[in-house]
Amino acid sequence: MSIEKKIKLLDFKLKKNIWSNLFWIYKTSFHWKWIEFTEHKEYNFWDSIKDIDWKVSAKSWNIYSKKYEEERDLDVLFFIDISKSMDFWITDKTKKDIQEEIFYSLAFSAIQNNDSVWAFIYDTKILEYIPNSKWITNIFKIIENIEKYRKNSSWEKNTIKLIEYINKININKNLIFILTDDTNFNDEKVLKIFWTKNEVILINIFDYFENNLIDENVNITLKSWNSFLNINLDNHKKIQNFRKLRKEKIKFLEKSLNKSNIWYINIDNTKNIYKELVWYFSKII
Numbered sequence: 001m002s003i004e005k006k007i008k009l010l011d012f013k014l015k016k017n018i019w020s021n022l023f024w025i026y027k028t029s030f031h032w033k034w035i036e037f038t039e040h041k042e043y044n045f046w047d048s049i050k051d052i053d054w055k056v057s058a059k060s061w062n063i064y065s066k067k068y069e070e071e072r073d074l075d076v077l078f079f080i081d082i083s084k085s086m087d088f089w090i091t092d093k094t095k096k097d098i099q100e101e102i103f104y105s106l107a108f109s110a111i112q113n114n115d116s117v118w119a120f121i122y123d124t125k126i127l128e129y130i131p132n133s134k135w136i137t138n139i140f141k142i143i144e145n146i147e148k149y150r151k152n153s154s155w156e157k158n159t160i161k162l163i164e165y166i167n168k169i170n171i172n173k174n175l176i177f178i179l180t181d182d183t184n185f186n187d188e189k190v191l192k193i194f195w196t197k198n199e200v201i202l203i204n205i206f207d208y209f210e211n212n213l214i215d216e217n218v219n220i221t222l223k224s225w226n227s228f229l230n231i232n233l234d235n236h237k238k239i240q241n242f243r244k245l246r247k248e249k250i251k252f253l254e255k256s257l258n259k260s261n262i263w264y265i266n267i268d269n270t271k272n273i274y275k276e277l278v279w280y281f282s283k284i285i
Helices: 003-029 054-058 095-112 137-150 159-168 188-197 208-212 236-259 273-283
Strands: 035-042 064-070 075-081 116-122 126-133 174-180 199-206 219-223 228-232 263-268
Touching: 075 095, 075 137, 075 159, 095 116, 095 137, 095 174, 095 199, 095 263, 095 273, 116 137, 116 159, 126 137, 159 188, 188 199, 188 236, 199 208, 199 236, 208 236, 236 263, 263 273
Parallel strands: 075 116, 075 174, 174 199, 199 263
Antiparallel strands: 035 064, 116 126, 219 228
């Protein structure tokens, strides 16, 4: 499919929903991270107690609270994993199709909200960097580069390595979305540094099959980087055990990321992408 047709299809499927309310829900969910102190003012009973400046109040007969001004425009940064595993599919769409729909939904929402969008496209290393811009053409440029590098991308990926690089070049005050099927985030120190400078959301993208298997009496052969794995799906006990272990692994990942103050959501090909994003952002407001 050409880039023009792909963008038209994404636009047709998602634009109606995006225009409604997603583009302001995601921003109000994270407004607290982008506010700056401007001045002190006398405390009113409707002000939050958390905003009281007790040191300043102690020097006066009055109680003073801090007044903040929110930074309205955000830089929205996308980490887009294009390794070969993102091409996996069993039913109607690949993980990369889901990824592009999520990206387009969030990026278009950001542009409509007058925020800038930029991206790092990666597998084991950074393959392309697209600078930030408030123009919708930047979204098209990012999608074009995703398609450009997919054909020759690696079977492997290293999201933590990209995060380490971002920490070194001191990127801060970004709302960062990581769009990947990577579940290896075992460097707590790197993640904590990452979060202190930015608001971070990991969106794990899966095919329903890889988390659940399909309970049918058939054999499926999966091709990996340098080997083949044959899965016999007529053993219900093994399937149930696999599902249990897989669920525990994802839950452990979510808890680990939450310890580092990184938000987590997973989406597969059975879910309505727009509804999942709206529900998620509404939950954390």
